[in-house]
Amino acid sequence: MPVHNKLGWLRIPLYGVLVFLYLPISVLIFMSFNKSDSPFMWTGFSTKWYSVLIHSPKIMEGFKNTLIVAIVTTIISIVLGTLLAIGLARYQKSSALEAVALTPAIFPDLALAIGLLALFTSLHLTLGLHSVIISHALFCMAFVTAIVRGRLSQIDSSLEEAAQDLGDSAVGTFFRITLPSIKPAIIAGGLLAFTLSLDEFVIAFFTDGPSTPTLPIIIYSMVRFGVSPEINALATVVLLISALIVTIAQRNVKVQDQI
């Protein structure tokens, strides 16, 4: 008899929790195909809200801003996070330093946002996408560092010594041995940084300039005056992008485990 049949009455709380987790998201996706103008009343199937999205210059502008922030944040996080991870793993074996490097990942958003705003103001930095990128890179980098650091502690440090012993230079060893060994972790970390930045609201809200709103800020400003139906469609799109990226990241980590 298959194991899952033995769950018995435990199936009730299991399905209850699953419904609790996924009902709001399901309603969102379902209602995004609603023909009606009211976001709460189902009148028939339609994709018109998706075309409203595409034809709204404001939303497309926000989408572009969000993509710029997410992509640049990802690149900065990957480069700095990987270098930091290598430094922590290979050169400076201090647990205090490691804690300092990884803590930004769990900073409360609000504290980080207020702190960054205060810093930017005192430096007389004009706010815009660049300040959002700096802010996002600050906490996204910690995630990349954590993932790459974990991978580095799994790989045998004698691989690098072997490469040098076989006549490779330090730079050659890095690109031919170290980087390929940690590549899956870098990709996974980068994708995570991308999704984190994509829908980040609190920090962006505090550190962004008024002329370049990101998508979450636009959604927020739209919702303030009542939930319009295209919000459902927009949220569904953001959800799909995030889900897709997380799936790719997880597959990547699994492939890496098999090597």
Added chain:
Amino acid sequence: MSSFLNIAGVSKRYGDVQALNNVSIDIRENEFFALLGPSGCGKTTLLRALAGLESLDSGVVTLANEDLLSVPANKRPVNLMFQSYALFPHLNVYDNVAYGLRREKLDKTEIDQRVHDVLKTVALIDQKDRRPSQLSGGQKQRVALARAIVKRPKILLLDEPLSALDKKVRSEMQLELKRLQHEAGITFIIVTHDQEEAMSIADRIALMDKGVVVQIATPVEMYSAPKTKFVADFIGTSNLFAGTLGSGTITVQGKSLPTPVTALSAGAKAVLVLRPEDISLGIAGTISGTLVSSNFYGGSSLLFFDCGFEQLVKVSCALNQVPPVGSTCHLSWSASDSILLADA
């Protein structure tokens, strides 16, 4: 023969631990040399220093009369086979072996030729497209070996190369290593903690303890003429009797045992070393004891006798002559077969 690799007075300290203390060893060309010792004796530190992966505090190392220590690891004509093998997991067998040759910027046809030759030598030509994760322990070991010798180093360093293999494969690989060393004409320096392995494989052995070289000798010399109690204890199986010298005898825990001719004077502290195979069982003997247990090793057995000493006396005995456990036997030996060492 003149010295090829000359290690002169090298020392290395890690914090409170003196890993190498004024170590000097001369190694000849084409020699199969073993660095033997218990873990923490400094043998691996010395090997890694020769490879250039560890720096030394003091001392000089020359290879064919040229300074070795000033050459960075990736430029040394020396290759190391790692204990963990350190095969590159993202490269297949062929690319692992070709890695070092590609760094020498040799042309493609030569690299291909040399990689194929060495893979044939280690019988892995059919596995050349496999990843390391798809190989058995013995195969990984041979890839690691091929990857190091394909560079044609002047010296091949092997760090516990056989420790990860099971006993049967290990003895096959010992033969394989000897054959390869002979064919390639390369000086091999092997690090091991297994005295049987060192004895069976090496031309000469340096036995190390706590960062110091205790004795450098051929396996036979080291077995038959150990310099110190540590050597006698570490190499092979032996009975050690510590006591005070008389004239022609040594008093051990109240019993008097005959000694071989010695330069040590009466009254000195000494250790009498007696190999189990030099003791015979008979009706009359120097000492007598009760058989406590016997360990069977195929052709012969090792018997443990309680002769009234703190330690049991070990005697090796042919299989068909093992007396029943509990019986009393007389143990005899010729004094000239025993070895007398000063006890520090």
